[in-house]
Amino acid sequence: MLKKYKLSLKTILFSSLIVSTWLAWLLSQAVVSSSHLVLQPVQNHKYECETTSSENRAVFRVKVPTDYLAKQVLPALCQNDVIKRQYGHVEVFWGGSLAEQIEFFGKGIADLILSKDSILQALRADATHNYMPIIGYSSYSAFFISNKEKPKLEKAYFLDKxxxxxxxxxxxxGHILPKKAFKSLDLDIANLDIVYVSSHSALREKLANNEVDIIASYWNDKKDETLFSHNYITPIGENITGSRWYLKLSEENTDLACAVQSVTKEIAQSEGTAYFDSLHEFWQCNSIPYKFIGEN
Structure with missing residues (x-):
């Protein structure tokens, strides 16, 4: 009986060894084959277009936080002469989660991405994928904005708003700082009546139409004072570092850098707000040869 038990134990151990070896081989094959795969973005919210270079298979991929901005960027890039010469297809992905930014930025999927310098530094995307700044937005302040009264930073104030x-x-x-303010007031986000929209313009439209009582956004003296009162804003954050457009430049493609700088600058200034009058242009494109000028 003992002899049979020993034989059974040896059989089980031998079988386990065979199965483990087989699984290890399968895993190694999966790792080897995955090295030949093309990285694919994590989400499918995108718009795309073909340039006039239809036989050119090169794809220019862009990552932006909102649907609103994606719809602005796509036609501007597809109609740009430099993009048309170098690429046959443009894809603009949109979505605001940090996981998506890490995927597109950290793995170098995006050729052009709108993000924060802190995220670039954390991912070391400048060193690993040679992302370089193209256009930088100025620092700004954030506010709760109402059109009927000055918002109060009190717990009870937000409960019926x-x-x-x-x-x-x-x-x-529009998201992080107001939620931080709610947390500091010991407010449960789940118990608040929050309406989520895709752009700062949409926030202002809802506030002007009395569809919401309060919004969280930046304040634009030039434009907002025509709709709302400066007396009815309450600060929730100051000296917030502005976002930047980053371009992946694996080569000294200065034509592309200046073309992208021109497109992103035009899109920013089309908003007609004073905030975008002080954009930082990182490339000196009014002289030949073009030159990266970096920080001021």
């Missing part, structure tokens, strides 16, 4: 926020979690003025 309809609040407008941005639906992408990486926005400091």
């Amino acid at each position: 309809k609040i407008g926020l941005l639906d992408y979690p990486t926005s400091r003025s």
